[in-house]
Amino acid sequence: MISTDSTRVREQPATTPLPRRSPRRGGGSGASRPRVGAALSLGTAVLYLSLIVTIPLGAVVFDGTRQGPHDFWTAVTTPDAWAALKLTVVGALLVAVVNLFMGTVIAWVLVRDRFPGMAVVDLLIDLPFALPTIVAGLVLLALYGTTSPLHIDVAFTRTAVILALLFVTLPFVVRTVQPVLLELDRDMEQAAYSLGASPWTTFRRIVLANLAPAMLSGAGLAFTRAIAEYGSTSLISGNLPGKTQVAAVVIFGRIQNDDNASAAAISTVLLAIALLVLVALDILQRRTARRE
């Protein structure tokens, strides 16, 4: 199962110490050698991360804001950039909401339903993670483009952009809700039933209440993925400035025109939005963990 991004939420305990951890660690005669080894590997890891991730990302923010707030604002609010940022955020929100609903339905079917071919459905969910984004764009263009055998031609429209974003974000909510639903105690639902609650009340008060945190983090991840997306939208959007260009496509155009400063400014906005969502998700997750 290719559920990279979605399993991140569940795997977060990586950061908290395990209860099982032995308190003896670091004691005894061999203590100094492991400590040197650990320090060395920590140093190497931090260096690797700095060279590839943190310094370059820092350079984007630095270059994007170094000319001062006025120039930053000018770069971000040129008509094409502003339209692209609006489309990116609104489109990503729309996609997150659709996923919130569809992802939960699909997860429900995968966990509670049983029919022939279900293993295939389960496998298919991860296809968007595995499929290169350019192929995703090409594939959608074949069915919904000018050569569409169904005569549905949405190529170079905003609908096409949303379609591409729905394609690449499909697995997020499914893969965050699925494990929670799998562990959800059905006794609780049966208890509610037997106490006279209607199916809808039971669903709302028991199932939905328990799934809500997972649904929200899945939708949040889908949102961050959607605002970052480039490959699948680049072909299908047709690159129409002010109409179908998403932020990543505008940034790409700026880089091609050697306008790295304004590319960095728009990138900074994207990074800030992504960071905001990630922090919100982290807070949500801790609250949920505390309640449990």
Added chain:
Amino acid sequence: MSEARSTAAKWAMRIVTVAYLAVLLVIPVGLIGWRTFAGGLQPVIDALTSDDFVHALRLTVVVAVCAVVLNTVFGITVALLLVRGRFWGKRLLSAVIDLPLAVSPVVVGLALILVYGSHAPAGGWIERHGVQIIFATPGMVAATVFVSLPLVVRAIVPVLQEFGEEQEQAAHTLGASRWTTFRRITLPSIRWALAYGIVLCLARALGEYGAVAVVSGRIVGQTQTVTLYVEQEYNNFDQPGAYAAATVLALIAIVALLVTKLLRPGGRRADAERLTEMQSGREEQR
């Protein structure tokens, strides 16, 4: 009455799920496969044996393998640190590792250009010493490493946690060196999860488009990867070429999916236990 309604709801959800997946996923991907072979096998063979495609494929494999090797070594190191180590800033390190998943591929490319481009201080200095990074293979490897960075780490961490360190400590007490302990105890215990992470990383690396598009300069026959080849062929109205290459990439993705599916139950004990009742103990045979 309520029974009938819940059956209707069940069917409605089943149909919605299948229809949504069909419209969004299955029919589009299937159509590409069908169109690829619509003109017979010969055009496909021609496209896949053209010099540009062969070169693109070779470069893609080189870049992906470099990135996977780097991220595997890094992934094991960091996973051990996150699970076994105790140091200040562990949460921060963990957060930074997940960061690449939230960064747009285009921004990744820009970030690398700003530091390692020939106009940047660092990139200029390196280039004067004879190594070109941007618009060359090293930059493409760096971009690929960036986008696939968390995959190996996140695959191993849960298994390492599950496994605990009692056996490692026992080996250590019996006089095994750290390397021997790692090789004989730790590595075998995480091998399935590691394989899972490596396959994920490889699939991501082979399919990366945006970040590589920015840092490669898209020089045909030099810095063009398979994903860039697909885009170029499509824009040149050579659809058979684009479709053939896209089908190759899609097949790689499907193989990766199947392999990860096979690896997952063995690699992730917690999940495997949960799946036991559903899969009737299939993982016991492993």
